[in-house]
Amino acid sequence: MTDRASFLAGIRSTPRGVDPGLLDRQSAPDAPTQLRGGEDRSDRLQAEAEAASTVVHRVGASDVETTVVGILIGAGAQKIALTTDLEPFAGAVRAAAVTAGLDVGTYGEIAPDRAQTGALDATVTGCLAAVAATGSIVTSAAGAGRAGALIAPTHVCVVRDDQIVGGLHELFDGDVLAGAGSLFALQSGPSRSADIEKVLILGVHGPGNVHLVIVAPH
Amino acid sequence: MAVQLFPTCLGDVVAQQTVVDAERVLDALGIRHRRPIGATCCGQPAFNSGHDAPARAVAKATLKALDDGSDEPILVPSGSCTSMIRLHWRELFHGTPEAEAATRITRRVRELSSYLAEHTEALSALNPSLAVRVGYHDSCHMLRELRIKEAPRDVLRTIAGLELVELEASERCCGFGGTFSGRYPDVSVAMADAKIDDMEVARIDVLVSSDPGCLLQLAGRMSRQGTPVRAVHLATLVAEALA
Amino acid sequence: MSATRDDVGGTPLPPGWAKPAHQPDAFELTTTTFEERSAKTMARPFARAAIANATDHAAALTTAKFVGTDHDALRDQARQIRAHAIAKLPDYLDQWIDQAEENGTIVHYAADESEARRIVAQICTDEGIQRVVKSKSMASEEVSLNSALEAVGVDIYETDLGEFVVQAMGDRPGHVIAPILHRTKDEVHELFSTMAGHELPNEAEALTAFARQGLRHAFLTADAGISGGNFLIAETGEVLLVTNEGNGRLTTALPDTHIALVGIEKLVPRRSDLAVLLPLLTGHGTGQQITTYVTVASGPRREAEADGPKRMHVVLLDAGRSALLGGEFEEALHCIRCGACQNVCPVYRQVGGHAYGWVYGGPIGAVLTPLFRGQAEASELAQATTLCGACDDVCPVKIPLHDLLLGLRRRTDQDGFVPRGERLAFALWGQIWSRPLLYRASTAVARGSLRTLAHDGVVSAKAPMLRRWTAGRDLVVERLQR
Numbered sequence: 001m002t003d004r005a006s007f008l009a010g011i012r013s014t015p016r017g018v019d020p021g022l023l024d025r026q027s028a029p030d031a032p033t034q035l036r037g038g039e040d041r042s043d044r045l046q047a048e049a050e051a052a053s054t055v056v057h058r059v060g061a062s063d064v065e066t067t068v069v070g071i072l073i074g075a076g077a078q079k080i081a082l083t084t085d086l087e088p089f090a091g092a093v094r095a096a097a098v099t100a101g102l103d104v105g106t107y108g109e110i111a112p113d114r115a116q117t118g119a120l121d122a123t124v125t126g127c128l129a130a131v132a133a134t135g136s137i138v139t140s141a142a143g144a145g146r147a148g149a150l151i152a153p154t155h156v157c158v159v160r161d162d163q164i165v166g167g168l169h170e171l172f173d174g175d176v177l178a179g180a181g182s183l184f185a186l187q188s189g190p191s192r193s194a195d196i197e198k199v200l201i202l203g204v205h206g207p208g209n210v211h212l213v214i215v216a217p218h
Numbered sequence: 219m220a221v222q223l224f225p226t227c228l229g230d231v232v233a234q235q236t237v238v239d240a241e242r243v244l245d246a247l248g249i250r251h252r253r254p255i256g257a258t259c260c261g262q263p264a265f266n267s268g269h270d271a272p273a274r275a276v277a278k279a280t281l282k283a284l285d286d287g288s289d290e291p292i293l294v295p296s297g298s299c300t301s302m303i304r305l306h307w308r309e310l311f312h313g314t315p316e317a318e319a320a321t322r323i324t325r326r327v328r329e330l331s332s333y334l335a336e337h338t339e340a341l342s343a344l345n346p347s348l349a350v351r352v353g354y355h356d357s358c359h360m361l362r363e364l365r366i367k368e369a370p371r372d373v374l375r376t377i378a379g380l381e382l383v384e385l386e387a388s389e390r391c392c393g394f395g396g397t398f399s400g401r402y403p404d405v406s407v408a409m410a411d412a413k414i415d416d417m418e419v420a421r422i423d424v425l426v427s428s429d430p431g432c433l434l435q436l437a438g439r440m441s442r443q444g445t446p447v448r449a450v451h452l453a454t455l456v457a458e459a460l461a
Numbered sequence: 462m463s464a465t466r467d468d469v470g471g472t473p474l475p476p477g478w479a480k481p482a483h484q485p486d487a488f489e490l491t492t493t494t495f496e497e498r499s500a501k502t503m504a505r506p507f508a509r510a511a512i513a514n515a516t517d518h519a520a521a522l523t524t525a526k527f528v529g530t531d532h533d534a535l536r537d538q539a540r541q542i543r544a545h546a547i548a549k550l551p552d553y554l555d556q557w558i559d560q561a562e563e564n565g566t567i568v569h570y571a572a573d574e575s576e577a578r579r580i581v582a583q584i585c586t587d588e589g590i591q592r593v594v595k596s597k598s599m600a601s602e603e604v605s606l607n608s609a610l611e612a613v614g615v616d617i618y619e620t621d622l623g624e625f626v627v628q629a630m631g632d633r634p635g636h637v638i639a640p641i642l643h644r645t646k647d648e649v650h651e652l653f654s655t656m657a658g659h660e661l662p663n664e665a666e667a668l669t670a671f672a673r674q675g676l677r678h679a680f681l682t683a684d685a686g687i688s689g690g691n692f693l694i695a696e697t698g699e700v701l702l703v704t705n706e707g708n709g710r711l712t713t714a715l716p717d718t719h720i721a722l723v724g725i726e727k728l729v730p731r732r733s734d735l736a737v738l739l740p741l742l743t744g745h746g747t748g749q750q751i752t753t754y755v756t757v758a759s760g761p762r763r764e765a766e767a768d769g770p771k772r773m774h775v776v777l778l779d780a781g782r783s784a785l786l787g788g789e790f791e792e793a794l795h796c797i798r799c800g801a802c803q804n805v806c807p808v809y810r811q812v813g814g815h816a817y818g819w820v821y822g823g824p825i826g827a828v829l830t831p832l833f834r835g836q837a838e839a840s841e842l843a844q845a846t847t848l849c850g851a852c853d854d855v856c857p858v859k860i861p862l863h864d865l866l867l868g869l870r871r872r873t874d875q876d877g878f879v880p881r882g883e884r885l886a887f888a889l890w891g892q893i894w895s896r897p898l899l900y901r902a903s904t905a906v907a908r909g910s911l912r913t914l915a916h917d918g919v920v921s922a923k924a925p926m927l928r929r930w931t932a933g934r935d936l937v938v939e940r941l942q943r
Contacts, residue, residue, distance in 0.1 A: 001580070004558065007570035007777070011725070012551040015787025019548035020541045025733055029534035032526055032750060033740040048750060083767070108767040114681045114715075134751040145767030146714030150707055168736035177732075182564070182763045183713065186755040191707035195623035195639060197646045198515055199665035204622060204673055205680070206707025206754065227894070230904045232911070235939035258900040264887050266848060268870025268879075272891025279895045362850035391807040395847025400929040402845065405499055407933035408811040409847075412513070438934035441919055449937075 028169050033133045035166030041132040042214055045164055048135025052189030053202060055211045064089045064215055065096035068124055068156055071211050072102060075154040077121035081107040085126035085143030089158055089215075093124055107148045117147070122154035128184060129176045130159045130212075133167035136188040137212065142181030149187060155207040157187075161217045220250040221333075222292045224284070226299045227259040228430040233295075236430060239457035240295045240330060246460050247340050254292070256283035262302040265310060267397050274310055281307070284326070285319045292327045295453055297360025297429045300329040305363050329360060331428050331452050335369035341376040346459035349379035353422040355413070355436065356389045357429035370428055370452050377459045387416040394435035410439040417447050425449045490818030490830065490838050495845050499812040508643040512635075512813045515642050516804040522748020523801060523855070539741050540859040542734045543795035546695075550786065553695040553728045554777070560698025561775060564760030569776040571604075571722075578609035580776050581687070581720060585615050588718055588772070590684040594676070596704065596712040597621040598689025599637065599798060600722045600778055602820045603833070606687070617687075618679040620708035622672055626652065635814040637800040637821065638746050643813050676708070686712030686770070690723035691742065691798070693775075696731045699759045700775060703742065703752040710754050719758070719770040724778050726794040738797060741857035745801035781833035789868055793828050795858045802852035802862060808845060817842060824852035824862045831869055840878035843869035911938045 028034070035044060046056045059067050068089075072080060080102050082090050097104045107123060110116045125144040127137040137157045139149045149155050165171050177184055191206030202208045221244065229237045237253075244251045261277030264270075284292055294300045304324050311320040334341065352374060360366050374382050393399065393409025413436060417425055425447055427433050437449035489498055502508050527535075546553055558568050569584075571577035577600075584590070593615055601607070607617050607628070619628040623640030626649055627633060634640035641649070650663045653671050661667055688709060692701040700721050702709040713719050729738065743749050762769030785791050803809050803823030814822030819830045819839070827846055831839035843866055852862040873879055893899045914920045920927065920936035930936060 002570040002572045002576060004568070004570060007572060007779070008551055008554060010572070010779070011554065011783045011786070014783055017548045017787050017791045018544070020544050022545055022730060023538055023541050023734065023737070028736070029531035029538065030529075031535050031737070031740045032530050032744060033736070052750070052753070111768040118677065118681045136751060136755075141762065141766045141769055146762075146769045147711065148767065150710050150714065168739060169733070172732040172736050181766055182760050182769055183756065183758045185710060185757065186751065188751050188753050191705065191753055193622045193669065193706050195621075195626070195641055196649055196665040196668055197511070198518070198639075199646075201665055201669040204669060204706040204708075205620065205676065205711055227904070231907045232936070232938050234908075234941045238941065256897040258894045258897060264891065266867065266870075267883075267887065268843075268867065268872070268874045269884070269887040269891075270871060272887045272895075275891040275895040279897060279900070283897070358847070358849040358851075362854060389851075391847050391849035391851065393807070393847060395849070398844070398847045402496060402499065403929045403932055403934075404496070404503060405808060405811050406847075408503060409807050410934070412807070412810070434937065435934070437937040438930070441935035441937050442921065442933065 025173070031167070033168045035133050041164040041166060042161055044132040045130055045135060045214065048133065049189065049212050050135075052135050053210070054135065054189045056214065057211065058214045058216060061215050061218065064158060064213060065092040067213055068093050068158065069096045069100050069102070071156050072097065072122055072154070073100060075122060075209055077102070077154050079103045079105075079119055079121045081105045081110050081120050081123045081148070081152070083107045083123065083125040083144040083148040085128070085140070086124055086158060087126065089126070107145055111145055111147070117151055120152040122156065123148055123152045124156045124158070125149045126158050127163065128180060129171060130164045131167060131171050131186065132164050134186070134188055136186040138171065138176070138184055138186055140180035141183040142179055146183050150206050153203060153207050154209040156211045156213065158213045158215060160215045220252070220290055222254050222284070222290050223251050224254060224257050224292055224294050224299070226294060226296045226430065228434065229295060232434060233430040233451065236295055236451040236453055239451065240293070240453035242457040243334065243453055243460065246344055247337055254283045254286070258283075260299045260302040261310065262298060263396055265302065265306060270310065274314070277307060277310060278316055281311070281316055281319055281323060284323050290326065291333065292323070293330050293333050294327060295330045295428070295430070295451060297329055297357045297364060297366070298431055300327060301359040301363035303327045329364055329366060329428065331370035331373055332366050334456070335372045338372055338376050341373065341456070344460055345378065346376055346456060347378040348455070348459040351381045351383060351421065351423045352455070353383050353385040353417055353420050353425050354388060355385070355392065355425055355427040355432055357427055357432045358391050360428055361389055370426070373452060373456060374426065377456070380459070383420050383422055385416050385420050385422070387413060392432045392435050394431045396431065399435060406435070407439060410435055414440060414443065414445055418445070422447060424455065426452050426455050428452050488819050489815070490834065493818065495816055495818070495841050498816040498818055502643065502813040502815060503811060505643070507645050508813060509811065512642055513810050515639060516810055519748060519804040520801075520855070523745050523804070526744040526748050526750070535737060535741060536857055536859050538737045539857055540795065542729060542737060543797070543858045546728045546730055547726065547786065547791060547794050550725065550728065553730055554725060556695040557693050557698055557728060560696070561760065562698070564698050566698065566760045566773045566775055569774060571776050571778045571780065574604035574780050577604040577722060577776055577778050577780065578606060581606060581722065582609050582613045584718070584720060584774055585610060585685065586613055588685070590718060591615060592679065592683045593617045593685045593687055594620050594679050594683040594712050594716065596686065596688040596702065596709040597624050597640075598687070598722055599820055600689050600724050601687065602634070603780060604722070604778070606722065618676060618683070620676050620679070620712060621704070622669060622706060625672055625676065629656065633815060635822070636803055637798055643815070680711045680715050683716040685718040685720060686716040687720045687722070688712050690721050690727055692735065692738065693723055693728045694732055694735070694757070695728055697759060699757050701735065702756040702758075703754065705747075705753040707754055709756050713756055713758050713770065714768060717770055718772045718774070719761075720774045720776065722776045722778055724780075724782055726782050742797050742799050745799040745855065745857045785832060790828070790832055790865055792860050793825070793832060793865060795860050796825050796829070797858060799857055801855045801857065805851040805855045807849060807851065808847065817845070824866065825860075828862060828865045828869065836873060836876050836878045840873045840876070843873055911936065
């Protein structure tokens with residue numbers, strides 16, 4: 001078996017191509033995945049998320065749990081799991097869901113049991129951040145688990161207005177991703193495929209029904 | 219003002235009329251012209267097939283014929299030959315005694331329509347007219363190597379009664395590709411058919427291009443298929459409009 | 462610990478799924494010509510129409526996506542990122558490996574395709590892996606990974622919908638981004654109905670739902686997930702994957718082991734470089750703003766995380782890549798596998814991906830295949846282009862594909878893979894046309910011959926020397942009217 005040293009020695013011994021140098025991060029040309037000048041973040045987030053077939057709700061902090069439960073009932077979901085990054089809304093959401101007769105668990109407790117995980121109808125998560133210019137939420141292994149936002153056919157994500165960054169540059173340049181754990185992921189709307197004769201189908205392996213609840217600042 | 223007109227090898231074998239029509243247009247504009255003596259081929263057929271040595275030998279003959287110490291523009295009624303000389307002769311003659319001459323020639327060589335586009339006022343004053351619905355095919359070398367797109371259209375727009383239609387697939391390769399047309403004839407013909415379908419959708423009477431190679435390909439397939447669209451060089455259409 | 466195979470969400474795998482079809486053993490590259498393979502696709506009207514429509518549509522979406530942005534400047538930046546990373550490849554590899562190992566990733570080194578197969582098979586044997594879910598990976602196609610794992614008794618489920626169909630049909634993907642571009646819904650319907658054991662509705666939605674149910678079961682019961690990697694991020698030791706279906710996410714979330722097979726050229730220096738590369742990868746690949754899922758994994762699960770693989774292996778693959786460093790064709794390594802060149806190539810539009818005989822089709826396929834597989838197998842592919850340059854204009858990282866193809870044609874000649882007849886013909890041509898008098902004589906002869914063969918200015922008879930031309934076209938000779 002090739003080891004690190006011989007693998008790299010082989011590569012190191014090759015001639016060098018021309019090196020144009022590390023990219024200067026100061027000059028960022030206008031890209032589709034950046035906020036345009038003067039744009040409001042939450043408006044752009046909503047527009048991009050809706051373009052990717054996410055259902056967007058904009059609410060005040062005190063309406064979060066009723067909105068979430070309304071979504072769950074509308075989706076016909078019964079078995080629900082919440083993830084740790086749903087704080088500070090987790091308590092209120094859990095209480096409201098239980099009151100509505102739903103079966104509410106904690107993703108962290110359910111995850112080791114595949115049968116239970118596979119049977120979930122919906123998960124409700126928070127996120128590390130949302131990216132306005134791409135309509136994405138950013139989840140983390142530490143916060144929602146790797147599959148927390150993914151495993152059920154319906155996913156509801158609650159994001160606070162102050163969690164929204166403008167575009168990819170801000171996401172990757174800032175320290176938003178610190179504390180992500182062993183994995184972070186951008187998710188932008190329902191899962192999809194157009195592999196069969198280019199017909200777009202939503203809900204392939206990931207959720208087909210995705211809701212984003214944007215919580216306005218006080 | 220005097221110019222030289224380099225016929226190119228296709229111009230000498232299958233597109234003689236194109237060259238004559240180019241001369242007619244220049245006559246009408248009062249521009250003196252002559253064909254360089256001893257010019258053969260620009261070397262592209264061999265160069266594009268990866269055979270540099272024969273390409274260089276042949277191009278050298280043409281280089282010597284063109285490098286006559288004058289400053290006269292050398293007009294070429296072919297986008298691909300123009301780009302071969304302007305973009306690739308420097309590379310081809312790099313490190314050879316002809317390198318300097320190649321640079322000199324590069325500066326003088328002009329694709330025909332781009333030259334005529336500088337004379338649109340004079341052309342219009344001659345009242346060219348032709349009632350015809352025309353689509354223009356952008357040949358690959360002219361479009362992507364020389365970056366010439368508007369010049370031939372500017373020239374066509376001087377012709378009264380001419381309706382210029384933008385073909386949806388005007389920028390798509392016609393499938394000629396020099397030796398490709400003989401190596402993979404079925405694929406080449408399929409690519410021509412895609413262009414012809416596009417022409418039929420646009421209901422044009424005439425297809426105009428600035429590359430004899432493309433015209434050979436498209437005219438050839440349309441002739442075999444009986445497609446009622448004429449395929450001619452820009453020079454031919456302008457000459458007809460001026461007649 | 463995986464649950465028992467039958468009591469998880471999703472339909473238990475039906476009998477037809479127990480042994481997915483095998484990958485074809487040999488690539489067609491070694492046994493057929495480009496012309497033969499092209500003819501196969503061109504004889505299928507559906508495939509031709511599907512390829513043309515899909516690629517035209519994708520190309521139009523790409524153009525639209527970048528309107529109003531500084532597209533050219535973005536491409537320049539992307540080119541710089543890739544060129545710098547490749548120029549400094551050993552240093553960035555070192556950095557990536559150090560970071561990855563610090564994260565708990567186990568790094569393996571595959572110098573060539575057979576080593577890659579051995580390493581992954583060994584991991585499966587060592588860890589008792591019996592069922593694998595696989596997220597799309599072109600590198601795994603290069604090394605024929607699936608057959609290596611099947612040989613050690615592993616059941617592999619391709620989870621990308623198109624790749625799942627390809628696997629079950631014993632086919633090969635026809636396009637880097639859209640694997641079953643060349644297949645009809647009817648074909649998928651027939652395949653899935655056979656697997657289900659009963660007739661399914663012949664609609665994309667129902668067919669997709671069938672695949673989803675079965676593959677969900679596979680995800681929930683798999684021992685390992687195998688993926689490729691779109692990028693390796695040197696500063697953090699991370700692997701980045703993009704998918705639209707979510708299979709990349711589930712492959713790296715549910716099974717206890719994650720194995721990623723990634724070409725060494727996929728390195729980028731920093732996370733921030735992705736802010737340039739991701740919009741280009743997605744925009745040029747599918748015309749989307751961003752792929753639905755972008756997954757960035759830095760190692761196995763950490764304490765207090767709810768789920769995730771206990772072990773993460775990354776197999777770094779060379780297999781011909783380092784041989785290109787510092788050479789004439791190094792820029793071929795800048796490729797980010799977006800598929801845009803396939804979408805604009807007028808030749809690909811007619812012949813599809815299988816015509817190229819190996820893993821990659823279109824312009825980048827015509828370049829990489831001879832470079833990775835060698836001239837003996839693939840020298841012909843450099844001829845499978847009209848050198849139109851549309852690929853250059855669309856490449857997000859500005860790879861000079863036209864020049865690389867031309868360079869390969871020269872290399873074919875230098876390496877002695879040009880047929881002797883062709884060399885002699887060009888040599889003779891060079892002797893005649895470099896002499897003005899002989900040029901004039903020969904062109905006069907040519908004109909005369911064509912006049913003889915022509916009727917009404919048109920040569921249509923299949924004259925011996927013109928046979929390849931006149932099979933499908935006339936030769937229209939302009940009649941001279943002075």
